Amino acid sequence: MPLYEYRCASCDDRFEEFRSFSDADDGVACPACGSEDVKRQLAAFATSSPSGSGSRGSGGGSCGGGSRGFT
Numbered sequence: 001m002p003l004y005e006y007r008c009a010s011c012d013d014r015f016e017e018f019r020s021f022s023d024a025d026d027g028v029a030c031p032a033c034g035s036e037d038v039k040r041q042l043a044a045f046a047t048s049s050p051s052g053s054g055s056r057g058s059g060g061g062s063c064g065g066g067s068r069g070f071t
């Protein structure tokens with residue numbers, strides 16, 4: 001499912017949603033003000049969101065489980 005970016009025409013908020021192609025413009029409401037007067041920006045196919053902290057979930061971490069206890 002592609003990630004679409006929307007901009008609210010009422011409060012100028014920007015948000016992103018995963019939508020299927022057929023639902024891309026259907027019933028999208030601004031999470032900030034609830035307005036459905038939103039405009040879809042160009043679809044951003046993942047990757048390269050400048051001010052976003054992605055990478056939740058997959059991989060990373062591996063803290064703990066190490067070999068500590070050098071006593």
Ligand SMILES: [Zn+2]
Nearest residue numbers: 008011030033
């Ligand atoms: Zn809004």
